[in-house]
Amino acid sequence: MDSLIPQLGLALAIGLLVGLERGWRERETPDGGRTAGIRTYGIAGLLGGIVAALAVSLNAPSVLIAGFLGFTAVFAWYKARESVHDQNYSVTGVVAALSVFALGALSVVGDHRAAAAAGTALAAVLASRDLLHGLLRRISWIELRSALVLAVMTAIILPLLPSRAIDPWGGFNPQQVWLFTVLTAAISFLGYIAVRAFGTTRGALVSGLAGAVISSTAVTVALARSAKTGANPWPLAGAATLAATVSTIRVTAIVAIVAPSVLGVAGLAILAAIGGFTLCGILFLSRHAISGEGTQLPRNPFELGPLALFAVLFAVVSTVSAAFSVGSSSGMVATSAITGTFDVDVAVLSALRLLGQPATVEAVGHAVLIALTTNALGRLSVAAVAGPVRFWLPLAGATAVAVALGYAAFAMLPHFEWPGPPAVMGSSS
Incomplete structure (x- = not known):
């Protein structure tokens, strides 16, 4: 009895919370002009809890089933009359009421914490109607498809893959390879959403910084082409330099999520390089204002083709790195150096994948910095090919400053132990 009282109180609270949102939305309706408001939803939650308690006391689950069906019939009948009068075809109120009744029952016979969380989520979803409808009006099919692909990658494909290494060296774990692929896709998608939220028509600077979340190399090529058409190269070089800053921060975020212990080795050097890129970028931008519409960002947060190529490349590099790292970490560092030239994410994630066995934190930190x-240097090379000397020469100077500061910090400043576990995920033997 003592435990039943707070459970019924939770059932009532869930109904009142949902009823608060429903009642506020229809607050202008005269009394008696709507099927349910804050009181009715509160009573519905309490009724669900009472019926569930009776079912437990009588050891008769049929009582709960009959109560739910009876409540559904009565509420739906009244809601149907209201819909005919108002010419409203929305079924949200009915579904909300049935959810309140079910959550009230769950509060008594199930996990009360899950019931409380679900009730809060239900009220939040109901209150977000305008936001969600506005999002649906703004979102494109490509963006929706990307979100669905990301959901399928995470919820369906990932659990089905084997979670053990299937190669002799312990480098190719399909589930871990796909997890890192999903991580990279999610970061790109979130960056794309940020671009959509803040706009892309503020010139090359905003476009470059936002586009670097997806690909700093692509942004550099686009800016180099703009400089080749006669635009002032200094601010474009500044935008490319700051894009390199964003790319480095993105990689640092991946390291912090996957293996934060590596930051104890490489964190200060990366921070110094970020500072060098940032200062040079600001200096270049101060020489002249950016004009024009800027670069065009990718229309899709991630394409299936490049994403599949990333997964294959990551699997190959992980396997090769593991094979070369048997008995020595120099092979992993060499692989990271080669791969980092054209895809820093693959190189860094492949190195992080080997943390613990066989690679040490120090060796993985070296591999990340090399990548x-x-x-x-690879980004600078494509800038030199695609743009004029006045564009890539300032970028070369900024790269030299960043590399020099990073090396000085790595060589002169002490390394430290990062608090917490050494890695989120390591190799399995």
């Missing part, structure tokens, strides 16, 4: 360095 960032070669990626910066």
